[in-house]
Amino acid sequence: MTIEVRTPRGGAAVDRVVEQLVGERVASRIFAQDATLWGADAEAEAQIRLGWTDVFDGADALISEALDFRSQLAAAGVDRIVLCGMGGSSLAPEVMTRAAQVRLVVLDSTHPVQVRRAVETDLQRTAVVVSSKSGSTIETRSHLAVFERAFADAGIDPADRIAVVTDPGSALESHARERGERVFLADPHVGGRYSALTAFGLVPSALAGADVETIVADAGAAVQTVAADDAGNPALRLAAALAQLTPEIITTAVAEMAHGSAWGLADWIEQLIAESTGKNGRGLLPIAVRAEDPEVDSSYSGPVPLTLVGPRGSAASAPERAVVVTAPLGAQLLIWEVATAVLGRLLAIDPFDQPDVESAKVAAREVMGASAGSAPAIGTLSSGSPVSLLAAPSGSVLTNAASLLAALRETVGPEDYLVVQAYLDREGPAAAPLADLRARLAAALGVPVALGFGPRYLHSTGQFHKGGPRRGVFVQVLDDASPDLEIPGAEGGFAALLSAQAQGDREVLAGAGRPVFALRAADPAELVNELLSAGVTGA
Numbered sequence: 001m002t003i004e005v006r007t008p009r010g011g012a013a014v015d016r017v018v019e020q021l022v023g024e025r026v027a028s029r030i031f032a033q034d035a036t037l038w039g040a041d042a043e044a045e046a047q048i049r050l051g052w053t054d055v056f057d058g059a060d061a062l063i064s065e066a067l068d069f070r071s072q073l074a075a076a077g078v079d080r081i082v083l084c085g086m087g088g089s090s091l092a093p094e095v096m097t098r099a100a101q102v103r104l105v106v107l108d109s110t111h112p113v114q115v116r117r118a119v120e121t122d123l124q125r126t127a128v129v130v131s132s133k134s135g136s137t138i139e140t141r142s143h144l145a146v147f148e149r150a151f152a153d154a155g156i157d158p159a160d161r162i163a164v165v166t167d168p169g170s171a172l173e174s175h176a177r178e179r180g181e182r183v184f185l186a187d188p189h190v191g192g193r194y195s196a197l198t199a200f201g202l203v204p205s206a207l208a209g210a211d212v213e214t215i216v217a218d219a220g221a222a223v224q225t226v227a228a229d230d231a232g233n234p235a236l237r238l239a240a241a242l243a244q245l246t247p248e249i250i251t252t253a254v255a256e257m258a259h260g261s262a263w264g265l266a267d268w269i270e271q272l273i274a275e276s277t278g279k280n281g282r283g284l285l286p287i288a289v290r291a292e293d294p295e296v297d298s299s300y301s302g303p304v305p306l307t308l309v310g311p312r313g314s315a316a317s318a319p320e321r322a323v324v325v326t327a328p329l330g331a332q333l334l335i336w337e338v339a340t341a342v343l344g345r346l347l348a349i350d351p352f353d354q355p356d357v358e359s360a361k362v363a364a365r366e367v368m369g370a371s372a373g374s375a376p377a378i379g380t381l382s383s384g385s386p387v388s389l390l391a392a393p394s395g396s397v398l399t400n401a402a403s404l405l406a407a408l409r410e411t412v413g414p415e416d417y418l419v420v421q422a423y424l425d426r427e428g429p430a431a432a433p434l435a436d437l438r439a440r441l442a443a444a445l446g447v448p449v450a451l452g453f454g455p456r457y458l459h460s461t462g463q464f465h466k467g468g469p470r471r472g473v474f475v476q477v478l479d480d481a482s483p484d485l486e487i488p489g490a491e492g493g494f495a496a497l498l499s500a501q502a503q504g505d506r507e508v509l510a511g512a513g514r515p516v517f518a519l520r521a522a523d524p525a526e527l528v529n530e531l532l533s534a535g536v537t538g539a
Helices: 012-023 026-031 040-047 059-075 091-100 112-120 138-153 171-178 199-208 212-226 234-243 265-277 329-347 357-370 401-411 431-445 462-467 494-511 524-533
Strands: 004-006 080-084 105-107 126-132 162-166 182-185 251-256 285-288 306-310 323-326 379-381 387-391 417-423 449-453 472-478 516-521
Touching (some): 012 234, 026 234, 059 199, 059 212, 080 138, 080 199, 091 199, 091 265, 126 138, 126 171, 126 199, 138 494, 162 199, 212 234, 212 329, 234 323, 265 306, 265 329, 357 462, 387 472, 387 494, 417 431
Parallel strands (some): 251 285, 251 306, 306 323
Antiparallel strands (some): 379 387
16 A cells, blocks of 8 residues: 655655654554643543544444445335434545445535435435434434434334434433434544544445445554654654644645545545644644635645645646645545644644534524524625625624625735635535635635535534634625424424524634624525625635
8 A cells, every 4th residue: 555645845844843753652652542642631531532543443343234234225225325413423424435436415404405305305215324422413413303203204114214323322322222223333432523434434434335344444554654653654744744834824725636536535634633723722724625726726826735635646746835645545534633633742732622612502502592583684785685794893884795805805814714604505506606705715815715514614613713723704604594494392493503503603703702794695696696796806
């Protein structure tokens, strides 16, 4: 197996950091599960979060059980797999199945249109995997309630079609066993974002038809390389290269090099590093970009460094300025997990906790408890269809798309980054224009610009937004989230939950001193296109 990490020219600083890491035996100590590597404050958490270094021994039995269930489903005519999960419970299976070019419907949204589509499409041919480490994730439990009712209403026994992946002893395990649903237990000593090679990554992917045996084998074959206290260790070199960016630079664009099948690995890397490092005012925010975006072009001279990933042989045309990681998918997963843990040591943070994630959840629950209605508007924007202004920094005067762009120009400083947070259907008509808007705003403002769909990003980059460097500016885009869909057993529907999640996050961001703009558009695709046509290149 060929694994290579290429760093830009003039890498003497990287070499010095790697030499330090080798001298401290950081790589071998990670695989010895030495919890002291990240300091006394992180030791207790690290003691219960290093199980990802030895998940390979139990993988065969887990995969065999998943494949047996897949055979049972196939015999019953079931060939559509829906995964209900957030963050680490959904991003790795999304990567594995995309790489294998097999279909997996990933439901990591509370937008009622997206949920309804997942529930109402080909239900007779559908099985559902409900994944939650804690067993109490509100999005996932809401999805489960909807699917249980939908199967029952269709005359299908939910126990025949629903499997859960969770930690032992969780409320979700108890719920599933009481109802006779299939249960796959995960290793409780592996944190969610490091769980790609555990039941959370492997079970949904195997059920969908991905070759998970090869993924695990490639990861296992890489262990000796990434556990070595050696200057050629690719995980150490990757961590050192990324650490050299901070604190002056806090973002890196991550893209996939062209090859036979797109992996979608950048989104997984985005969560792994942002949630692991974005705390105590420090960290690195990967920004998932497309191959055609300006940050990837060899002529790009903007403020965002570039990281490229792909299999062997895909790096021939990579710009010299890029950090390049070439390895099979399974090895990539392990390399990035090790590099992230090492990066935590270099940045003097705990890479296994997420102290600011809960704040947005608490705020959303408070909003839900106070009212089931949408947040009141503080103004309107002139547009082809109604646009309500829900929040804006003090002193901003917004009347139309052009004034929003002008306000962004005034608010975003040269050392800042901008995030577009779309609480929309991720497969809806606004998705493609939003990706174009992200790229155009990055070029126009000359700063890093990221795009995240809510509430998906809350379980990914949300930790960095609140706990990382205080240099973020945020633009939320919502729609009417209609028609709504009831959540069985809950007072409100998915529209109220989605609105509360957006409002809760912006209240926490604003309370932490982050500027937040929020707009609710009857036709968000039209609003985005108006922004694109309002002279965004000269915003």
